[in-house]
């Protein structure tokens with residue numbers, strides 16, 4: 001790959017980087033081929049990680065050491081994700097740390113500099129080029145301004161929820177998920193042996209299911225490593241059995257194998273409005289359900305999922321609706 005084929009963020013990261021024999025590439029897998037023979041890399045999304053060979057993978061949230069002080073990274077849109085990641089890098093990199101963090105200007109805010117300044121004394125921005133900008137972080141602080149431990153811990157309906165910074169709602173309860181959980185008894189009544197939390201985030205739905213259904217097998221899937229690890233930590237904190245799968249949709253599960261799929265699906269990937277991943281997830285739900293199994297789904301009222309589920313999966317009933325969210329139950333025809 002040459003610089004001409006790079007997107008503007010990647011191009012600026014490379015142009016602004018200090019000389020280094022090897023680089024640790026975080027969240028921008030397209031940069032791995034440019035990062036040197038000894039480069040290591042990580043991406044939270046398993047679909048992006050597939051492009052990184054196993055020998056090069058190094059997760060900053062679990063790594064015990066690092067081989068280079070130079071990091072090229074994509075700026076996460078979530079400030080909590082940025083805080084947890086920079087805290088991990090602060091612990092790993094040492095005094096020569098130099099992080100070149102890129103993003104599209106429209107997705108960047110001054111608050112990102114403030115978060116970085118908790119961990120690094122030198123935080124400065126490049127000039128914008130083709131709607132992209134990089135931030136440089138170096139000179140690790142002697143005493144960082146730590147605002148709390150990651151993963152965070154919270155209590156929801158008497159259950160302990162644990163979450164990494166990049167997870168939807170961190171350790172909180174989304175209002176849509178809360179409306180869905182109002183129907184926990186009805187959901188539980190549909191389960192004979194197997195239930196799946198599709199897009200599990202912090203594991204709040206899985207934990208409620210495993211607590212309510214101690215004899216059922218509860219699966220939880222997500223494309224995000226941080227989500228799957230949070231769900232594992234949530235289950236562990238409550239001594240519940242949840243089988244986690246770091247995968248796209250339900251690709252780890254066989255056809256016709258589960259009684260119920262429960263989901264609060266995403267309506268965008270990253271920052272791009274895009275329904276395609278949700279449509280693929282709902283198609284996968286239909287695939288793994290046994291005939292007569294059900295999908296319980298919560299979504300923003302403006303989204304067309306009831307008619308889509310009716311058309312592609314089976315008879316669909318609205319079970320609840322408030323000013324913002326709708327909950328549906330669909331029976332697999």
Ligand SMILES: C[S@@+](CC[C@H](N)C(=O)[O-])C[C@H]1O[C@@H](n2cnc3c(N)ncnc32)[C@H](O)[C@@H]1O
Nearest residue numbers: 168177199200201222223224248249264265266
């Ligand atoms: C709206 S959040 C819901 C999280 C959690 N279930 C809750 O209710 O708080 C949607 C989740 O779906 C995950 N997700 C997005 N695309 C996915 C895909 N293709 N396969 C599996 N999970 C996906 C996201 O990472 C995110 O954790």
